[in-house]
Amino acid sequence: xxxxxxxxxxxxxxxxxxxxxxxxxxxxxxxxxxxxxxxxxxxxxxxxxxxxxxxxxxxxxxxxxxxxxxxxxxxxxxxxxxxxxxxxxxxxxxxxxxxxxxxxxxxxxxxxxxxxxxxxxxxxxxxxxxxxxxxxxxxxxxxxxxxxxxxxxxxxxxxxxxxxxxxxxxxxxxxxxxxxxxxxxxxxxxxxxxxxxxxxxxxxxxxxxxxxxxxxxxxxxxxxxxxxxxxxxxxxxxxxxx
Amino acid sequence: xxxxxxxxxxxxxxxxxxxxxxxxxxxxxxxxxxxxxxxxxxxxxxxxxxxxxxxxxxxxxxxxxxxxxxxxxxxxxxxxxxxxxxxxxxxxxxxxxxxxxxxxxxxxxxxxxxxxxxxxxxxxxxxxxxxxxxxxxxxxxxxxxxxxxxxxxxxxxxxxxxxxxxxxxxxxxxxxxxxxxxxxxxxxxxxxxxxxxxxxxxxxxxxxxxxxxxxxxxxxxxxxxxxxxxxxxxxxxxxxxx
Numbered sequence: 001x002x003x004x005x006x007x008x009x010x011x012x013x014x015x016x017x018x019x020x021x022x023x024x025x026x027x028x029x030x031x032x033x034x035x036x037x038x039x040x041x042x043x044x045x046x047x048x049x050x051x052x053x054x055x056x057x058x059x060x061x062x063x064x065x066x067x068x069x070x071x072x073x074x075x076x077x078x079x080x081x082x083x084x085x086x087x088x089x090x091x092x093x094x095x096x097x098x099x100x101x102x103x104x105x106x107x108x109x110x111x112x113x114x115x116x117x118x119x120x121x122x123x124x125x126x127x128x129x130x131x132x133x134x135x136x137x138x139x140x141x142x143x144x145x146x147x148x149x150x151x152x153x154x155x156x157x158x159x160x161x162x163x164x165x166x167x168x169x170x171x172x173x174x175x176x177x178x179x180x181x182x183x184x185x186x187x188x189x190x191x192x193x194x195x196x197x198x199x200x201x202x203x204x205x206x207x208x209x210x211x212x213x214x215x216x217x218x219x220x221x222x223x224x225x226x227x228x229x230x231x232x233x234x235x236x237x238x239x240x241x242x
Numbered sequence: 243x244x245x246x247x248x249x250x251x252x253x254x255x256x257x258x259x260x261x262x263x264x265x266x267x268x269x270x271x272x273x274x275x276x277x278x279x280x281x282x283x284x285x286x287x288x289x290x291x292x293x294x295x296x297x298x299x300x301x302x303x304x305x306x307x308x309x310x311x312x313x314x315x316x317x318x319x320x321x322x323x324x325x326x327x328x329x330x331x332x333x334x335x336x337x338x339x340x341x342x343x344x345x346x347x348x349x350x351x352x353x354x355x356x357x358x359x360x361x362x363x364x365x366x367x368x369x370x371x372x373x374x375x376x377x378x379x380x381x382x383x384x385x386x387x388x389x390x391x392x393x394x395x396x397x398x399x400x401x402x403x404x405x406x407x408x409x410x411x412x413x414x415x416x417x418x419x420x421x422x423x424x425x426x427x428x429x430x431x432x433x434x435x436x437x438x439x440x441x442x443x444x445x446x447x448x449x450x451x452x453x454x455x456x457x458x459x460x461x462x463x464x465x466x467x468x469x470x471x472x473x474x475x476x477x478x479x480x481x482x483x484x
Contacts, residue, residue: 009283012438012440013440013442013455014270014283015270015280015281015282015283016270016274016280016409016438016440016457017267017270017271017272017273017274017275017280018274018440018442018455019442020264020267021266021267022262024263024285025259025262025263028256028257028258028259029259030259031259032258032259032260033259038257038258038259039257039287040257040284040285040286041251041256041257041283041284041285042282042283042284042285043266043282043283043284044282045281072420072441072443073420073421073424074420074423074424074427074428074441075424075427075428075431075439075441076439076440076441105421108421108422110421110422110424110425111425112420112421112424112425112428113421113424115424116421147443147445149445149446150445167258178314178315178316178354179315179347179350179352179354179355179358180350180352181316182315182316182317182352182354182355182357183352183353183354185316185317186316186317186354189317196254196258197317197318198254198255198258198260198318199314199316199317199318200255200260200261201314201389203389203391203392204391213255213260215258
């Protein structure tokens with residue numbers, strides 16, 4: 001069985017349409033490449049209790065949980081306090097983080113900036129090489145900043161710890177519409193119940209109408225399933241296999 | 243009070259990182275412009291029971307619910323059945339939809355395509371001018387196709403029914419970092435507790451470090467809050483107000 005994951009995107013700016021969330025797309029893609037099965041993404045507002053409740057629920061539901069956003073110095077940055085609340089611990093100043101912030105800001109350190117030294121009690125700091133905004137791990141919850149460049153940098157620094165057996169993927173581009181091939185796909189699933197089978201209609205593409213994806217953690221099982229599908233489809237309907 | 247909304251994105255292809263979800267961004271932005279307050283987005287797999295449970299929960303939690311995806315003819319298109327299940331009704335063939343599909347496909351109609359004529363019993367069809375894939379409304383749940391062009395077209399056709407008093411928004415671009423202005427923002431919220439205040443750090447922009455957003459449904463209250471903020475900020479820190 002793959003490890004499962006849930007992703008919590010924290011930010012009013014996403015819900016109000018001001019910002020397009022690209023962090024969940026990044027995490028979904030990267031985790032898939034690592035062989036991790038993302039089962040849920042949720043976008044929630046910057047609200048302490050809600051963040052805590054959601055983090056605790058996700059932590060109990062999936063092997064790995066990732067949060068992004070709400071870790072800066074301003075009034076709407078309440079992720080750390082929320083997650084502390086959710087796990088029934090205090091939010092405390094981490095001495096190492098406090099020292100790093102003091103070095104960075106010198107005399108310009110202020111209460112707002114010091115909030116960035118807060119962690120849920122018992123949390124671990126990861127990627128401590130980073131000058132600021134390290135990843136905070138609270139049990140199986142990995143807390144990331146919301147700025148995409150920082151998130152991506154920090155994730156790449158620690159991602160090997162999440163690596164599982166990878167998924168093997170084949171894309172089949174088909175000239176017939178979904179309505180024509182749906183029966184063939186259903187039959188394939190009955191013969192190969194363990195594959196993950198996707199069917200995605202495309203509008204306005206000159207060369208094909210549907211992209212079919214077939215996935216498995218076993219390369220051999222995937223090969224058999226794809227061969228079987230290609231046999232059942234009319235040869236003229238197959239544009240290409242990748 | 244604004245109407246509230248929740249959005250359910252249905253699709254393994256999003257969770258597995260194959261497709262970037264742009265539907266939730268579209269809906270969040272459009273609903274905001276209509277004055278509707280989106281409170282949650284969730285991305286879930288193509289699973290009947292889960293879709294039903296989620297739709298029923300969202301329906302009870304928010305005034306409006308939007309789902310995208312899972313309404314085509316293939317094995318993974320289980321949204322209609324899921325939502326029927328969630329509301330404890332049957333999925334039934336809609337005669338009007340069946341007739342339209344028959345006209346479209348003629349002798350090529352098949353059981354897979356006929357699935358696209360299914361609706362939860364008691365649902366209403368909206369945007370019936372559309373040749374296919376109309377919006378299906380089940381109580382306060384609006385069921386959309388996942389193909390962005392279709393979703394956008396159908397949403398635009400019916401969006402006036404969702405219009406509320408709009409939000410007024412002002413963006414203030416600030417040259418100081420968040421750590422410098424956090425105290426000022428907190429003070430502003432104490433004086434104007436009814437505003438929605440956002441603070442978004444930007445990396446690598448030559449001209450400013452933070453975009454501050456101030457919103458209210460009252461234009462006058464917003465003007466007062468923005469004037470008050472501009473008075474408190476050092477004039478040199480303000481790049482521009484939009």
